[in-house]
Structures are given as structure tokens and as C-alpha cells.
Amino acid sequence: MTVLTLHDFKQFSPDKMKKNNLFQTPRFFCDIYGFEPGQAQKGHVHGDQDKVYIVLEGQGTFQVGTEERVLNPGQAVMAPAGMEHGVRNHTQQRLSVLVFVSPNPS
DSSP states (O other), X not given: OOOOOGGGGOOOOXXXXXXXXXXXXXXXXXXXXXXXXXXXXXXXXXXXXXXXXXXXXXXXXEEETTEEEEEOTTOEEEEOTTSOEEEEOOSSSOEEEEEEEESOOO
């Protein structure tokens, strides 16, 4: 059994959003994304993958399709396959997001 401490994987980069992988199989992957203030993951589409974002700390603006919502710690949203999605840290605080994608696009 592999047990990880999420805090150990929270990393940030001044240049761009930081992705840190926690788990990965041929069926899914799970990352922690770290956003400094003002950083974003531009809107994009996964044709065959569903993606779940769960806010661990901070606050961010999440886009799924044509909708945008501000999410707080403990809140989550899913972007179904084929739907444009993205994240923006609109605050002056760091944003950490737990991300699940399935199936793994490898």
C-alpha cells in the first residue's frame, strides 16, 4: 500500500502552474496543481477524459463549458470529456487543487 501526505506534494513555481503527480495507472492519474497568484491553466479540452478538480487551499475561478464559478477549499467540480475547462487563481494567495483524470491520456 502506498500512502502519501498531500502537503509533501504542494509545490509552486514563479514561472507557471506546477503539476505534481501523486498516483498514476493506465486507467487514471491524480495530481496536485499549484498556482501562484495570477497563474492559470488556459481553457482546453480532453476528448476522451473526464477531469475532477478539488480545491485543497486557496480560492480559484474554474471554467467548465461556458460557466465560471469561484470555488473554495473543500469544493469540487467535474469537467466531462469533450467540454472546455480551465482554472485561474484570481487571488493574491496560493491555490492548491487535487486533480483526477480518467482514463489516463498517457
